[in-house]
Amino acid sequence: xxxxxxxxxxxxxxxxxxxTLRCSPKSGHDTVSWYQQALGQGPQFIFQYYxxxxxxxxxxxxxxxxxxxxxxxxxxxxxALLLGDSALYLCASSxxxxxxxGYTFGSGTRLTVV
Amino acid sequence: xxKVTQAQTEISVVEKEDVTLDCVYETRDTTYYLFWYKQPxxxxxxxLIRRNxxxxxxxxxxxxxxxxxxxxxxxxxxxTASQVVDSAVYFCALSEDTDMRFGAGTRLTVKx
Numbered sequence: 001x002x003x004x005x006x007x008x009x010x011x012x013x014x015x016x017x018x019x020t021l022r023c024s025p026k027s028g029h030d031t032v033s034w035y036q037q038a039l040g041q042g043p044q045f046i047f048q049y050y051x052x053x054x055x056x057x058x059x060x061x062x063x064x065x066x067x068x069x070x071x072x073x074x075x076x077x078x079x080a081l082l083l084g085d086s087a088l089y090l091c092a093s094s095x096x097x098x099x100x101x102g103y104t105f106g107s108g109t110r111l112t113v114v
Numbered sequence: 115x116x117k118v119t120q121a122q123t124e125i126s127v128v129e130k131e132d133v134t135l136d137c138v139y140e141t142r143d144t145t146y147y148l149f150w151y152k153q154p155x156x157x158x159x160x161x162l163i164r165r166n167x168x169x170x171x172x173x174x175x176x177x178x179x180x181x182x183x184x185x186x187x188x189x190x191x192x193x194t195a196s197q198v199v200d201s202a203v204y205f206c207a208l209s210e211d212t213d214m215r216f217g218a219g220t221r222l223t224v225k226x
Contacts, residue, residue, distance in 0.1 A: 040219075
């Protein structure tokens with residue numbers, strides 16, 4: 001049974017560009033959450049998608065947007081990239097709206113902005 | 115507001131030593147969940163334990179044990195007889211609703 005799959009694994013972008021990261025949730029999960037983990041820090045909540053809608057959002061600017069598809073997969077889009085957007089982006093899926101019954105995390109996409 | 119503090123940035127021990135990772139949390143809710151995750155170099159966060167706020171019973175799983183004390187808002191994690199494979203970054207996290215607040219993590223290095 002496949003867990004959470006994220007693509008690509010690594011990405012290098014230039015400041016000002018736009019990027020799209022992808023996530024396929026674990027089989028049976030319908031909720032996808034995105035986290036940003038800067039180097040040496042803990043993950044920070046970006047937003048969560050459930051039933052193709054953004055259900056909750058963390059303290060991130062509108063440059064960060066997302067989408068959830070009918071098959072529960074999700075995309076994270078970041079526009080006008082800044083050097084500070086360099087981080088590991090983690091996707092987590094669950095079978096509930098929240099993490100209280102357990103997230104399953106992917107291995108992440110490491111984004112480097114130069 | 116939620117807050118999780120892991121005061122120990124890095125810990126280094128020799129194999130077979132016991133080690134305790136500290137976690138202190140802040141929340142205004144009476145219902146919440148606490149978690150510990152392990153993050154190996156591959157980057158994936160590996161779930162270790164979940165504890166809800168109404169269950170203060172300590173838990174032991176093999177070499178791992180957890181001590182939850184609401185009176186001090188702490189949820190500490192002890193590894194007994196540490197092994198090299200335990201080397202990783204460990205995160206404590208708190209959830210009140212739909213999102214999870216992580217601490218900054220403790221990097222544990224177990225030397226042979």
